[in-house]
Amino acid sequence: MTNPFREDLVSRSRPEPCTVVIFGATGDLTHRKLVPAIYNLAVDGELPPGVKILGFARRSKSDEEFRKGLEELNRKVSRSGHDDAIWEKFEESIHYHESEFTDADGYKRLADRLDEIDRERGGKGNRLFYIASAPEFFDDILEQLKAAGLNQAKDGCWARVIVEKPFGTDLKTAQHLNEVVNRTFQEKDTYRIDHYLGKETAQNLMVLRFANAIFEPLWNNRYISHVQITCAENLGMEGGRGGYYDKSGALRDMVQNHLLQLLSLVAMEPPTDLSADGVRDEKVKVIRSLKQWDTPEKVAQNVIRAQYQAGHVDGKPVPGYREEDRVDPESMTEAYVAVRLMIDTWRWSGVPFYIRMGKQLPKKATEISVHFKDAPCVLFNALPGGVPGANVLVIRIQPDEGISLRMNSKIPGTSLRLEPVKMDFHYATSFGKGSPEAYERLLLDAMAGDATLFARRDEVEEAWRFIDHIEHAWHQSKTPPPMAGYVAGSWGPKEADELLQRDGHTWRRL
């Protein structure tokens, strides 16, 4: 029986009441992102009545202490502000469960607690397990959920799991984790979160490509010269982040997941429909079609790694990467990576895709730029100065989400001279209403059983397969490509500039 009152009200999958169990409930992610996201959904009326939150962590806390800590952070970070009256009602749905992640008894008590919550609510026992703990506990949590029977949905209910990144550290560990997850939950109930996919502009990529007739005919190697995907950060290893980052590096921390996901959205073929598997089938084909850089020589030719040296960012002095807190002084972990990728398909044959990600760059920005080929060498190319540049379509992911198109125009006057001009669309100025946080959309989708914006097992493993060759060349080959350096506050090493220059291109100035 379908709900007749839903007609014409919302054009999205319908979230169902459930209990959200968050593992790692005392962590930063829970306080800064997850609970504020659920609170904002409640404020916007998107949250189904009867949703409960149960925080699971090792520290001793009462429900009241847990709620108080969440309230303090929510006041600071909530997108929609903090309304005492709404919070008062909202916090009644928040509970805390103290247990070690490896304690079987703790999971039995969790099962009892969930049954009790279901009884109090008088509703069905839908469960959404959110694993936001440190990655070393992922296996234990999943195995313990299975041992306690919590992976099994009750009649007419569902049990789903959201797994936070990092989803493995290489192909082998990702495959292992996938096996553990799939031994515990079915693939259809597994949601591997990549918050970049929840961002408004990332979602708009498909709309831009497939709802506008002017782009898709040009979206191929006949008209596109190359594509650049940049993720620049103007931060280093502040707040003790060096400990985690030095074991991970830019390639595994950002490229394997976020940036390859963006690449697949840019490069995929039109899906047959908008179902989760319809979209993900096309995305995974892109990752599978990447030319593999499977020898140290190919890695040296197509991938640049670098660390920043002491410099200035935003006018403030910053240390070099190896001088950062909790970073090995002899570290060989990259804080910057630039990769040249080739996609072996008819559409993209001969079109290089360049991805770069770096720490301590001049500003924070994530964007995709599609560089079109030059207009034919006739007419205006004979003019003094020629044609100033090819068309560039820029999709800004963050901050200042929007889309711009660079085109050439005549400078007013009696002589014929050309200058590039920019047509600019800003989400914030065109649609004054703020976009929901990525986690809001993704949590709601998981409650609704819509996995479109989550990574599927094969996507994750194919991405690791590509990344592993590079990691292997860097850390296990006899002739590892060198580690380059750049001054903090600059746009990266000269080697990265040379990577593009070899193809006759330059990095877009952000």
Add this chain to the structure above:
Amino acid sequence: MEVPIGSIDKELRKLWEQDDARTNASLMNFAVYSEAPGALEKNSRAIQTLTAEHACRALLIGIDRDAPEASIRAWITAHCHLSHGKKSVCCEQISFALTGKATGRLRNTVFAHLASDLPLIFWWQGELSPIFEDRLYSLVDRFVFDSSEWADPAGSFGKLVDAISGATRDLVVQDLAWTRSFQFRVSVAALFDDPLVLAALPEIDSVRIVHHPDHRGSALQMLAWLAVQGQWRDGMELDLAVARKSGNKEGFSFESQGGKAISAELVSDPESAPLGLVELSGGGVTVAVSREAGATHLMRTIEAAGHVVEAPGPVDPDDPAGLIGEQLARGGKNSLFQKILPRFRQFLER
């Protein structure tokens, strides 16, 4: 700044040339029409609020149809807002004051200043007058009005339905009285997302709606929506319903698809919010959406088998400009309103 009618475009260009730091943004043409004295000033304030979230070219139209002489004057201005605390984003406004017979000039002079290729949203304030005719609404993409302002809603809806059926192109109509019930409808739908509640839908036998006396139309539209979506037929007592109207209460009766009798009661309460309560019960389940007057959120409640679940939800704005802003953010063709319109009119004409 008052400008000659023939120089509006030139003066607008000058306005933007004065300051390079400002960005002119426009997603639509937004016209506001009123025959009430002093409306231009009041509506200019509403546009200032509205443009913070909806970039548009605003055309404010004030008409004094009873004035003996025909005249037209125009003013231009810009509404600027800081976006993300840095960029100044501005929307332009052209105000027109017309006197005397105005239909032809509305189309030929005022609408000559629409931004091309952008949709025209037309907010009609007050009663439908003779100005509301084909030459007007054939240019409009979305026609917005507030039926709670109408002295004779049954008659005015008749004119509107004639306009929709006779229009040469799709005319999307938007009643702010209907928008006023949006969050109540979303909340009712959300409550019925619960499978336990949904299973009780065929057993619903009682509906109660509390409304402010000025917002009976919203309450009737709410009831029409429940009846249409729930596929409730009119009950045997419909013809007697007028007799059942007494004091501040009026009764309706329906029959569900399964033959279950459903009684509905509308209660008019001067202390209520525009919509104060929508409650459905039957089969051991009661669902309610309620709002205290002036409250900044509404409350959704499910009572079933001794359990009570409560959750807050957002409210619709109380002011018309806020309601329009919400509606513009949602977009859509408002086909659901057209679907419930016949049933709503039937209730109105009882």
